[in-house]
Amino acid sequence: MTTPSAPALEVKNISLAFKGVKAISDLSFEVAPQEICALIGPNGAGKSSLLNILNGVYVPDSGEIIFEGEHFHRMQPLEAARRGIGRGFQNNALFSGMSVADNVIAGLSRHARATLLEEALLLPRARAEARRFRERAHEVLRLFDLERHAETTVALLPYGVQKKVELARAIVAAPRLLLLDEPLAGMNSAEKQEIAQIIARLNRDLKLTIVLIEHDIGIVLKLAHHVVVLDYGRKLADGAPDTIRDNPEVIAAYLGHDKVEIAA
């Protein structure tokens, strides 16, 4: 690439079908480094499927993903995590039986260097690593104001707090790209504001590139730098929030016809 800011992520001609039903057709777009890119579109537009392709859960039928200059026909989930692609899930995929601190520590697994033998025999390197991970986890918990919940079992916490734990777990390993699937879903408006602020802060302070799916258009237009609109697996529009708001096609296909659903 010769441009000064090569895209952090490039989705190129990606197609995906489930048993013959097209979920995504020939989709291409770019995500610039350190931007928040929002994917919007009605349910079934292929947004979650795309995130699943990006972190290797689904294999696209064709097309490729270019992440930080490297080309992939498919990602493996483990490979994606190791390369620094973090992921938050729609209904949280936390380890619900474990404490908040342990969840966040688990997020550091990809940085573990101690060998199995060192771990099993509790040799100095394994112990030092465990200590370092614990400290790092607590640092991140402080950042999210979660310290008082550190030893609480996740399942006992309210949903909004769990969401913060999931974000903490995702960013503790210092990802280069964060994928968030409806991070604001199922929250009241105060909680939505708080999480949106956290996302904006992560993006600004950690210079984190974020791709997120969100239905709350009001928040999306304020939060995102770049919006990609999907409908039936095709790209309908792609640009800055302002241009999306005024795009007649988007208004017709999405913004216009069902305001109630969008607000939900």
Place this chain on the structure above:
Amino acid sequence: MNMFLETLIGGLLAGTMYSLVAIGFVLIYKASGVFNYAQGSILLFAALTFVSLTDQGVPVLVALAITVVVLALMAVGIERLILRPLVNRSPMTLFMATLGLAYIVEGTAQGLMGSQVRALDLGIEDLPIFLGDIMISQFDLTAAAVALVLVVALSLLFNKTRLGVELRGVADDTRAALSIGIDVNRIWQIVWTIAGLVGLVAGLLWGARQGVQFSLSLVVLKALPVLIIGGFTSIAGAIVGGLVVGATESLAETYIGPFLGGGITPWFAYALALAFLFIRPAGLFGEQKIERV
């Protein structure tokens, strides 16, 4: 009263041996969602490997070390050849795979190491000791102590180490574990190795009692009621389930046996498990419905 206590204590101690077998199942079920039918064969294989080595004059500790290495290699092989290719398949598919695996492991074990009964002497005196006038089997006491040490070691590994965080994470939610960069395949290899080790300990204790032979692999059948009572997903459940089975079995034999002409032990645990299925199908500590197996 003494007779009652003696029966109860004897039963509880014997129960710890059931718990040991059941723990092997729980470990694997939690981590990879498989009811591992091959656990009994692995137990037999482990005990046979150890006995074959010591029969050759290999010192006990060396034999133990070699057996552990063999079990770890087997775990890696199972993960590579069975679990990885069958990932995301239905639990029934995986169960069938372990059914096949059971025969392969059993056949290999007997093919390589013979099918005759091997005596195994762990050097534990089996003279009864007396607490007041209650008679307790020294062997059972030792076996229970070994089981206790093993359980404590496991719980330290799971709850106090960083590896334990990964192990619990995979058991809790495999998809999430994968997405945050936990090497699930490696964790499966580790868990199957640990389950193999638990099988080895159980195999040695049972083997010292009844000889190391094919029928050793059938102790898994005794683990089933333990799992139904304790729940498939809880190590604490496996322990309590084992104790419940051991204690009720031995009490039933003493107090109900005479009315039914004796011979209750072989089936009593199953009858109890059946009762549990009616009353509490997830077991005492179970989280999920048993149908999901």
